[in-house]
Amino acid sequence: MANKDQNVVNNAADDKMTEPLLRGEQNLADENGGSGKKTGSKDSLYMVYLSTLVAVSGSYSFGTGVGYSSPTQNAIREDLSLSLAEYSVFGSILTFGAMIGAITSGPIADFIGRKGAMRVSSFVCIAGWLAIYFSEGALSLDLGRLATGYGMGIFSYVVPVFTAEIAPKELRGALTSANQLLIVIGASTFFIIGTVATWRTLALVGVIPCAVLLLGLFLIPESPRWLAKIGKHEEFEAALQKLRGKDADISQEATEIQEYIETLERLPKARLLDLFQKRYLHSVTIGVGLMVIQQFGGINAIAFYAANIFQTAGLSPSTGTISYALLQFAATGLLLGCLLLAAAFFLKTYGLALESVPALTLAGVLVYIGSFSSGMGATPWVLMSEVPSFFMLQSTYWVSCSSPQWYLKQRGEPWRKFKQL
Numbered sequence: 001m002a003n004k005d006q007n008v009v010n011n012a013a014d015d016k017m018t019e020p021l022l023r024g025e026q027n028l029a030d031e032n033g034g035s036g037k038k039t040g041s042k043d044s045l046y047m048v049y050l051s052t053l054v055a056v057s058g059s060y061s062f063g064t065g066v067g068y069s070s071p072t073q074n075a076i077r078e079d080l081s082l083s084l085a086e087y088s089v090f091g092s093i094l095t096f097g098a099m100i101g102a103i104t105s106g107p108i109a110d111f112i113g114r115k116g117a118m119r120v121s122s123f124v125c126i127a128g129w130l131a132i133y134f135s136e137g138a139l140s141l142d143l144g145r146l147a148t149g150y151g152m153g154i155f156s157y158v159v160p161v162f163t164a165e166i167a168p169k170e171l172r173g174a175l176t177s178a179n180q181l182l183i184v185i186g187a188s189t190f191f192i193i194g195t196v197a198t199w200r201t202l203a204l205v206g207v208i209p210c211a212v213l214l215l216g217l218f219l220i221p222e223s224p225r226w227l228a229k230i231g232k233h234e235e236f237e238a239a240l241q242k243l244r245g246k247d248a249d250i251s252q253e254a255t256e257i258q259e260y261i262e263t264l265e266r267l268p269k270a271r272l273l274d275l276f277q278k279r280y281l282h283s284v285t286i287g288v289g290l291m292v293i294q295q296f297g298g299i300n301a302i303a304f305y306a307a308n309i310f311q312t313a314g315l316s317p318s319t320g321t322i323s324y325a326l327l328q329f330a331a332t333g334l335l336l337g338c339l340l341l342a343a344a345f346f347l348k349t350y351g352l353a354l355e356s357v358p359a360l361t362l363a364g365v366l367v368y369i370g371s372f373s374s375g376m377g378a379t380p381w382v383l384m385s386e387v388p389s390f391f392m393l394q395s396t397y398w399v400s401c402s403s404p405q406w407y408l409k410q411r412g413e414p415w416r417k418f419k420q421l
Contacts, residue, residue: 044245047220048166051243052175054216055162056182058118058155061125061209063186065094065148071194072202073308076141079199086138093142094149101153108154114162114223117154122210125151129210133203148206165223166243228261309365337368 069091077087101121109117128147135141160179167175186209194202221239228236240250240257276284341364348357 044248045168045171045243047243047245048168048171048175050216051166051220052163052178054213054220055118055159056178057209057213057216058121058159059179059182060186061122061206061213062152062155062159063183063188064190064206064209065125065152066183067187067190067194068202068206069094070308071191072199075199080135080137080141082138082141090138090141090145094145094152097146097149097151098153098156099149101150102156103153105154105157109158109161110226110229113226114158114165115217115220117158118162118213119217121151121154121158122214124148124154125210126207129203129206132206133200144203151210162223165225166221168244225257225261228257229264309361337364337366340364340367 073087073091076082076090077084082090105117108120112120125148128144128149128151131140131144131147133144135144160176163176163179164172190202190205193205197205221242222235224236224240224243227233227239236257237250237254240254241248244250244253340360344357344360344364347353347360
Protein backbone atom coordinates (compact mmCIF):
# COMPACT_ATOMS: atom_id res chain seq x y z
CA MET A 1 0.00 0.00 0.00
CA ALA A 2 2.81 2.33 0.94
CA ASN A 3 4.61 1.54 -2.30
CA LYS A 4 1.44 2.24 -4.27
CA ASP A 5 0.98 5.61 -2.58
CA GLN A 6 4.63 6.44 -3.22
CA ASN A 7 4.22 5.64 -6.93
CA VAL A 8 1.19 7.92 -7.13
CA VAL A 9 3.18 10.74 -5.54
CA ASN A 10 6.11 10.20 -7.92
CA ASN A 11 3.85 10.14 -10.98
CA ALA A 12 2.17 13.35 -9.87
CA ALA A 13 5.54 14.99 -9.36
CA ASP A 14 6.67 13.88 -12.82
CA ASP A 15 3.49 15.24 -14.37
CA LYS A 16 3.99 18.53 -12.57
CA MET A 17 7.57 18.80 -13.79
CA THR A 18 6.81 18.03 -17.44
CA GLU A 19 3.59 20.00 -17.72
CA PRO A 20 5.18 23.47 -17.94
CA LEU A 21 7.68 22.25 -20.51
CA LEU A 22 4.98 20.78 -22.71
CA ARG A 23 2.84 23.87 -22.28
CA GLY A 24 5.78 26.13 -23.13
CA GLU A 25 6.45 24.16 -26.32
CA GLN A 26 2.78 24.39 -27.25
CA ASN A 27 2.74 28.13 -26.63
CA LEU A 28 5.84 28.57 -28.79
CA ALA A 29 4.17 26.65 -31.60
CA ASP A 30 0.98 28.68 -31.24
CA GLU A 31 2.88 31.96 -31.36
CA ASN A 32 4.55 30.93 -34.62
CA GLY A 33 1.48 29.80 -36.46
CA GLY A 34 1.64 26.22 -35.17
CA SER A 35 4.94 25.51 -36.90
CA GLY A 36 7.18 25.58 -33.85
CA LYS A 37 9.76 27.47 -35.89
CA LYS A 38 11.55 30.57 -34.64
CA THR A 39 10.60 33.87 -36.20
CA GLY A 40 14.24 34.89 -36.38
CA SER A 41 17.12 35.34 -33.94
CA LYS A 42 20.23 37.42 -33.78
CA ASP A 43 22.22 34.53 -35.23
CA SER A 44 19.81 34.14 -38.16
CA LEU A 45 19.85 37.84 -39.04
CA TYR A 46 23.44 37.92 -40.27
CA MET A 47 22.17 38.47 -43.82
CA VAL A 48 20.30 41.59 -42.67
CA TYR A 49 23.49 42.95 -41.15
CA LEU A 50 25.55 42.00 -44.21
CA SER A 51 23.03 43.60 -46.54
CA THR A 52 23.05 46.78 -44.46
CA LEU A 53 26.85 46.83 -44.44
CA VAL A 54 26.94 46.50 -48.22
CA ALA A 55 24.27 49.17 -48.73
CA VAL A 56 25.91 51.72 -46.45
CA SER A 57 29.06 51.47 -48.55
CA GLY A 58 27.03 53.84 -50.70
CA SER A 59 26.63 56.13 -47.70
CA TYR A 60 30.39 55.98 -47.19
CA SER A 61 30.84 56.96 -50.84
CA PHE A 62 28.42 59.83 -50.21
CA GLY A 63 30.64 61.02 -47.37
CA THR A 64 33.80 60.85 -49.47
CA GLY A 65 32.20 63.21 -51.99
CA VAL A 66 31.32 65.67 -49.23
CA GLY A 67 34.80 65.49 -47.71
CA TYR A 68 36.80 65.76 -50.93
CA SER A 69 36.72 69.47 -51.75
CA SER A 70 37.94 70.88 -48.43
CA PRO A 71 41.42 69.30 -48.05
CA THR A 72 42.17 69.47 -51.80
CA GLN A 73 41.28 73.10 -52.52
CA ASN A 74 44.74 74.64 -52.46
CA ALA A 75 46.42 71.75 -54.29
CA ILE A 76 43.86 71.63 -57.12
CA ARG A 77 43.97 75.40 -57.61
CA GLU A 78 47.76 75.37 -57.79
CA ASP A 79 48.10 72.31 -60.08
CA LEU A 80 45.35 73.30 -62.53
CA SER A 81 45.73 77.09 -62.16
CA LEU A 82 42.08 77.57 -61.19
CA SER A 83 40.69 80.87 -60.01
CA LEU A 84 38.62 81.11 -56.85
CA ALA A 85 35.47 81.36 -58.96
CA GLU A 86 36.38 78.23 -60.94
CA TYR A 87 37.04 76.25 -57.79
CA SER A 88 33.79 77.51 -56.26
CA VAL A 89 31.98 76.04 -59.28
CA PHE A 90 33.80 72.74 -58.69
CA GLY A 91 32.81 72.72 -55.04
CA SER A 92 29.15 73.57 -55.55
CA ILE A 93 28.40 71.67 -58.77
CA LEU A 94 28.33 68.49 -56.70
CA THR A 95 25.00 69.65 -55.30
CA PHE A 96 23.51 70.20 -58.76
CA GLY A 97 24.37 66.62 -59.64
CA ALA A 98 22.97 65.38 -56.36
CA MET A 99 19.74 67.30 -56.90
CA ILE A 100 19.28 65.66 -60.30
CA GLY A 101 20.17 62.28 -58.82
CA ALA A 102 17.61 62.72 -56.05
CA ILE A 103 14.89 63.63 -58.56
CA THR A 104 15.57 60.55 -60.70
CA SER A 105 16.30 58.14 -57.84
CA GLY A 106 12.68 57.20 -57.16
CA PRO A 107 11.78 56.10 -60.72
CA ILE A 108 15.13 54.29 -61.10
CA ALA A 109 14.71 52.39 -57.83
CA ASP A 110 11.14 51.45 -58.70
CA PHE A 111 11.98 50.38 -62.26
CA ILE A 112 15.19 48.35 -61.82
CA GLY A 113 15.05 47.69 -58.09
CA ARG A 114 16.98 48.91 -55.08
CA LYS A 115 20.07 46.89 -55.97
CA GLY A 116 19.87 48.07 -59.55
CA ALA A 117 19.73 51.69 -58.44
CA MET A 118 22.79 51.19 -56.23
CA ARG A 119 24.65 49.62 -59.16
CA VAL A 120 23.84 52.57 -61.40
CA SER A 121 24.94 55.00 -58.70
CA SER A 122 28.20 53.12 -58.13
CA PHE A 123 29.12 53.10 -61.83
CA VAL A 124 28.35 56.81 -62.15
CA CYS A 125 30.42 57.63 -59.06
CA ILE A 126 33.35 55.56 -60.33
CA ALA A 127 33.20 57.38 -63.67
CA GLY A 128 33.13 60.70 -61.81
CA TRP A 129 36.13 59.89 -59.61
CA LEU A 130 38.15 58.71 -62.61
CA ALA A 131 37.26 61.90 -64.50
CA ILE A 132 38.56 63.94 -61.56
CA TYR A 133 41.72 61.81 -61.38
CA PHE A 134 42.57 62.35 -65.06
CA SER A 135 41.53 66.02 -65.13
CA GLU A 136 43.85 68.55 -66.72
CA GLY A 137 41.44 71.47 -66.64
CA ALA A 138 38.29 72.88 -65.10
CA LEU A 139 35.81 71.26 -67.51
CA SER A 140 36.70 67.61 -66.89
CA LEU A 141 37.06 68.37 -63.20
CA ASP A 142 33.55 69.81 -63.05
CA LEU A 143 32.05 66.95 -65.08
CA GLY A 144 33.61 64.43 -62.71
CA ARG A 145 32.30 66.30 -59.70
CA LEU A 146 28.86 66.52 -61.30
CA ALA A 147 28.84 62.75 -61.88
CA THR A 148 29.83 61.94 -58.31
CA GLY A 149 27.10 64.30 -57.13
CA TYR A 150 24.53 62.49 -59.27
CA GLY A 151 25.54 59.18 -57.71
CA MET A 152 25.35 60.70 -54.24
CA GLY A 153 21.82 61.92 -54.96
CA ILE A 154 20.70 58.37 -55.79
CA PHE A 155 22.46 56.99 -52.74
CA SER A 156 20.74 59.57 -50.54
CA TYR A 157 17.38 57.97 -51.41
CA VAL A 158 17.97 54.32 -52.11
CA VAL A 159 20.28 53.40 -49.20
CA PRO A 160 17.92 54.36 -46.33
CA VAL A 161 14.92 52.98 -48.24
CA PHE A 162 16.63 49.64 -48.93
CA THR A 163 17.83 49.38 -45.33
CA ALA A 164 14.37 50.13 -43.96
CA GLU A 165 12.75 47.59 -46.29
CA ILE A 166 15.01 44.67 -45.36
CA ALA A 167 15.21 45.34 -41.60
CA PRO A 168 12.89 43.78 -39.01
CA LYS A 169 10.72 46.31 -37.21
CA GLU A 170 12.74 46.19 -34.00
CA LEU A 171 16.02 46.92 -35.84
CA ARG A 172 14.80 49.39 -38.45
CA GLY A 173 15.71 52.61 -36.64
CA ALA A 174 19.17 51.42 -35.60
CA LEU A 175 20.10 50.05 -39.02
CA THR A 176 18.75 53.04 -40.92
CA SER A 177 20.78 55.42 -38.76
CA ALA A 178 23.90 53.61 -40.03
CA ASN A 179 23.38 55.66 -43.20
CA GLN A 180 24.38 58.89 -41.45
CA LEU A 181 27.14 57.16 -39.49
CA LEU A 182 28.86 55.98 -42.67
CA ILE A 183 28.43 59.39 -44.30
CA VAL A 184 30.27 60.90 -41.34
CA ILE A 185 32.96 58.22 -41.43
CA GLY A 186 33.46 58.71 -45.17
CA ALA A 187 33.80 62.48 -44.84
CA SER A 188 36.09 62.14 -41.81
CA THR A 189 38.33 59.65 -43.60
CA PHE A 190 38.78 61.98 -46.56
CA PHE A 191 39.47 64.95 -44.32
CA ILE A 192 42.28 62.99 -42.68
CA ILE A 193 43.70 61.27 -45.78
CA GLY A 194 43.50 64.56 -47.67
CA THR A 195 46.08 66.10 -45.34
CA VAL A 196 48.76 63.63 -46.52
CA ALA A 197 47.64 62.38 -49.96
CA THR A 198 47.56 64.23 -53.28
CA TRP A 199 44.20 65.21 -54.73
CA ARG A 200 44.54 62.67 -57.54
CA THR A 201 45.30 59.87 -55.09
CA LEU A 202 42.32 60.90 -53.00
CA ALA A 203 40.11 60.65 -56.10
CA LEU A 204 41.28 57.05 -56.62
CA VAL A 205 40.50 56.24 -53.01
CA GLY A 206 36.95 57.42 -53.71
CA VAL A 207 36.55 54.52 -56.15
CA ILE A 208 37.09 51.90 -53.42
CA PRO A 209 33.71 52.07 -51.60
CA CYS A 210 31.88 51.97 -54.95
CA ALA A 211 33.81 48.86 -55.97
CA VAL A 212 33.08 47.24 -52.60
CA LEU A 213 29.39 47.99 -53.08
CA LEU A 214 29.32 46.51 -56.59
CA LEU A 215 30.94 43.29 -55.38
CA GLY A 216 28.79 43.11 -52.25
CA LEU A 217 25.56 43.34 -54.25
CA PHE A 218 26.26 39.86 -55.62
CA LEU A 219 26.07 38.48 -52.07
CA ILE A 220 22.82 40.00 -50.82
CA PRO A 221 19.16 39.63 -51.81
CA GLU A 222 16.94 42.26 -53.38
CA SER A 223 14.44 44.13 -51.23
CA PRO A 224 11.52 41.74 -50.55
CA ARG A 225 9.04 44.61 -50.57
CA TRP A 226 10.11 45.69 -54.04
CA LEU A 227 9.88 42.11 -55.31
CA ALA A 228 6.38 41.80 -53.86
CA LYS A 229 5.44 45.13 -55.40
CA ILE A 230 6.34 44.00 -58.94
CA GLY A 231 4.62 40.62 -58.50
CA LYS A 232 7.64 38.31 -58.18
CA HIS A 233 6.17 36.22 -55.38
CA GLU A 234 8.63 33.32 -55.43
CA GLU A 235 11.63 35.63 -55.43
CA PHE A 236 9.94 37.70 -52.70
CA GLU A 237 9.57 34.73 -50.36
CA ALA A 238 13.08 33.49 -51.14
CA ALA A 239 14.60 36.91 -50.39
CA LEU A 240 12.64 37.29 -47.17
CA GLN A 241 13.62 33.78 -46.04
CA LYS A 242 17.27 34.52 -46.79
CA LEU A 243 17.12 37.71 -44.74
CA ARG A 244 15.37 36.13 -41.74
CA GLY A 245 17.28 32.83 -41.72
CA LYS A 246 16.51 29.42 -43.20
CA ASP A 247 14.78 28.17 -40.02
CA ALA A 248 12.71 31.31 -39.43
CA ASP A 249 8.95 31.34 -39.92
CA ILE A 250 8.26 34.18 -42.35
CA SER A 251 4.58 33.44 -42.96
CA GLN A 252 3.20 36.24 -40.79
CA GLU A 253 5.64 38.88 -42.06
CA ALA A 254 5.11 37.77 -45.67
CA THR A 255 1.35 38.09 -45.23
CA GLU A 256 1.71 41.57 -43.75
CA ILE A 257 3.88 42.70 -46.66
CA GLN A 258 1.49 41.24 -49.22
CA GLU A 259 -1.46 42.93 -47.55
CA TYR A 260 0.42 46.22 -47.54
CA ILE A 261 1.22 45.89 -51.25
CA GLU A 262 -2.38 44.97 -52.09
CA THR A 263 -3.64 47.97 -50.13
CA LEU A 264 -1.15 50.17 -51.97
CA GLU A 265 -2.29 48.86 -55.35
CA ARG A 266 -5.94 49.54 -54.57
CA LEU A 267 -5.23 53.20 -53.94
CA PRO A 268 -5.41 55.69 -56.82
CA LYS A 269 -2.08 56.25 -58.56
CA ALA A 270 -0.07 58.75 -56.55
CA ARG A 271 0.65 62.16 -58.05
CA LEU A 272 2.91 64.94 -56.85
CA LEU A 273 -0.10 67.14 -56.10
CA ASP A 274 -1.39 64.48 -53.69
CA LEU A 275 1.33 65.51 -51.28
CA PHE A 276 -0.52 68.76 -50.69
CA GLN A 277 -3.72 67.11 -49.50
CA LYS A 278 -4.70 67.92 -45.95
CA ARG A 279 -4.41 64.32 -44.72
CA TYR A 280 -0.74 64.22 -45.72
CA LEU A 281 0.14 67.67 -44.42
CA HIS A 282 1.60 66.46 -41.12
CA SER A 283 3.83 63.76 -42.66
CA VAL A 284 5.06 65.96 -45.51
CA THR A 285 5.77 68.82 -43.10
CA ILE A 286 7.92 66.53 -40.99
CA GLY A 287 9.76 64.99 -43.95
CA VAL A 288 10.45 68.20 -45.83
CA GLY A 289 10.70 70.46 -42.80
CA LEU A 290 13.51 68.49 -41.18
CA MET A 291 15.48 68.51 -44.41
CA VAL A 292 14.98 72.25 -44.81
CA ILE A 293 16.13 72.89 -41.24
CA GLN A 294 19.06 70.53 -41.73
CA GLN A 295 20.33 72.38 -44.79
CA PHE A 296 19.64 75.92 -43.63
CA GLY A 297 21.83 75.10 -40.62
CA GLY A 298 24.85 75.78 -42.84
CA ILE A 299 26.52 72.38 -42.65
CA ASN A 300 27.70 72.45 -46.27
CA ALA A 301 29.54 75.77 -46.07
CA ILE A 302 31.59 74.27 -43.25
CA ALA A 303 31.95 70.76 -44.71
CA PHE A 304 32.99 71.85 -48.21
CA TYR A 305 35.38 74.62 -47.15
CA ALA A 306 36.55 73.67 -43.65
CA ALA A 307 40.25 73.85 -44.49
CA ASN A 308 39.86 77.34 -45.95
CA ILE A 309 37.90 78.51 -42.91
CA PHE A 310 40.75 77.43 -40.65
CA GLN A 311 43.37 78.96 -42.92
CA THR A 312 41.51 82.28 -43.12
CA ALA A 313 41.32 82.38 -39.32
CA GLY A 314 45.09 81.85 -39.05
CA LEU A 315 44.96 78.21 -37.93
CA SER A 316 46.81 75.32 -39.55
CA PRO A 317 44.42 73.71 -42.09
CA SER A 318 45.78 70.23 -41.32
CA THR A 319 45.30 70.59 -37.57
CA GLY A 320 41.82 72.00 -37.94
CA THR A 321 40.72 69.44 -40.54
CA ILE A 322 41.93 66.45 -38.55
CA SER A 323 40.25 67.78 -35.41
CA TYR A 324 37.07 68.29 -37.45
CA ALA A 325 37.18 64.70 -38.65
CA LEU A 326 37.77 63.20 -35.22
CA LEU A 327 34.98 65.16 -33.54
CA GLN A 328 32.22 64.14 -35.93
CA PHE A 329 31.31 61.36 -33.53
CA ALA A 330 30.68 63.57 -30.49
CA ALA A 331 27.83 66.01 -29.67
CA THR A 332 26.46 69.39 -28.38
CA GLY A 333 25.19 72.73 -29.61
CA LEU A 334 24.51 73.76 -33.21
CA LEU A 335 23.62 77.21 -31.95
CA LEU A 336 26.72 77.46 -29.78
CA GLY A 337 28.95 76.47 -32.69
CA CYS A 338 27.39 79.13 -34.94
CA LEU A 339 27.76 81.78 -32.26
CA LEU A 340 31.43 80.93 -31.70
CA LEU A 341 32.14 81.17 -35.44
CA ALA A 342 30.25 84.44 -35.72
CA ALA A 343 32.14 85.86 -32.75
CA ALA A 344 35.50 84.82 -34.21
CA PHE A 345 34.99 86.56 -37.54
CA PHE A 346 33.34 89.56 -35.90
CA LEU A 347 36.48 90.04 -33.84
CA LYS A 348 38.69 89.62 -36.91
CA THR A 349 36.66 92.06 -38.98
CA TYR A 350 36.95 94.81 -36.36
CA GLY A 351 40.49 94.00 -35.25
CA LEU A 352 39.52 93.00 -31.71
CA ALA A 353 41.30 90.29 -29.70
CA LEU A 354 42.91 88.88 -32.86
CA GLU A 355 44.91 86.33 -30.88
CA SER A 356 41.67 84.57 -29.84
CA VAL A 357 40.25 84.25 -33.39
CA PRO A 358 41.94 80.91 -34.31
CA ALA A 359 40.86 79.24 -31.05
CA LEU A 360 37.28 80.50 -31.35
CA THR A 361 37.09 79.35 -34.98
CA LEU A 362 38.35 75.87 -34.17
CA ALA A 363 36.01 75.56 -31.18
CA GLY A 364 33.02 76.79 -33.20
CA VAL A 365 33.55 74.37 -36.09
CA LEU A 366 34.16 71.37 -33.80
CA VAL A 367 31.16 72.06 -31.60
CA TYR A 368 28.94 72.60 -34.62
CA ILE A 369 30.04 69.44 -36.45
CA GLY A 370 29.78 67.30 -33.33
CA SER A 371 26.25 68.46 -32.69
CA PHE A 372 25.13 68.13 -36.30
CA SER A 373 26.45 64.59 -36.70
CA SER A 374 24.65 63.24 -33.67
CA GLY A 375 21.38 65.14 -34.09
CA MET A 376 20.18 66.91 -37.21
CA GLY A 377 22.53 64.91 -39.40
CA ALA A 378 21.01 61.52 -38.59
CA THR A 379 17.42 62.13 -37.50
CA PRO A 380 15.91 63.40 -40.79
CA TRP A 381 17.30 60.42 -42.69
CA VAL A 382 15.75 57.95 -40.27
CA LEU A 383 12.39 59.69 -40.38
CA MET A 384 12.61 60.17 -44.14
CA SER A 385 12.87 56.40 -44.65
CA GLU A 386 9.64 55.96 -42.67
CA VAL A 387 7.64 58.59 -44.57
CA PRO A 388 6.38 56.18 -47.27
CA SER A 389 4.88 53.95 -44.60
CA PHE A 390 2.96 56.90 -43.21
CA PHE A 391 1.02 57.87 -46.29
CA MET A 392 1.86 55.27 -48.96
CA LEU A 393 3.18 57.68 -51.56
CA GLN A 394 6.53 56.04 -52.12
CA SER A 395 6.69 57.06 -55.75
CA THR A 396 6.56 60.78 -54.88
CA TYR A 397 8.27 60.94 -51.52
CA TRP A 398 11.69 61.32 -53.11
CA VAL A 399 10.57 64.64 -54.59
CA SER A 400 9.37 65.95 -51.25
CA CYS A 401 12.41 64.98 -49.23
CA SER A 402 15.51 64.28 -51.32
CA SER A 403 15.41 66.95 -54.02
CA PRO A 404 14.84 70.02 -51.78
CA GLN A 405 17.73 69.14 -49.50
CA TRP A 406 20.19 69.14 -52.41
CA TYR A 407 18.70 72.35 -53.79
CA LEU A 408 19.23 73.92 -50.40
CA LYS A 409 22.80 72.67 -50.32
CA GLN A 410 23.44 74.51 -53.57
CA ARG A 411 21.74 77.64 -52.31
CA GLY A 412 23.99 77.56 -49.23
CA GLU A 413 27.14 77.80 -51.36
CA PRO A 414 27.85 81.55 -51.09
CA TRP A 415 30.87 80.88 -48.88
CA ARG A 416 32.79 83.22 -51.18
CA LYS A 417 31.11 86.23 -49.58
CA PHE A 418 31.90 84.87 -46.15
CA LYS A 419 35.54 84.39 -47.20
CA GLN A 420 35.91 88.02 -48.08
CA LEU A 421 35.72 88.90 -44.41
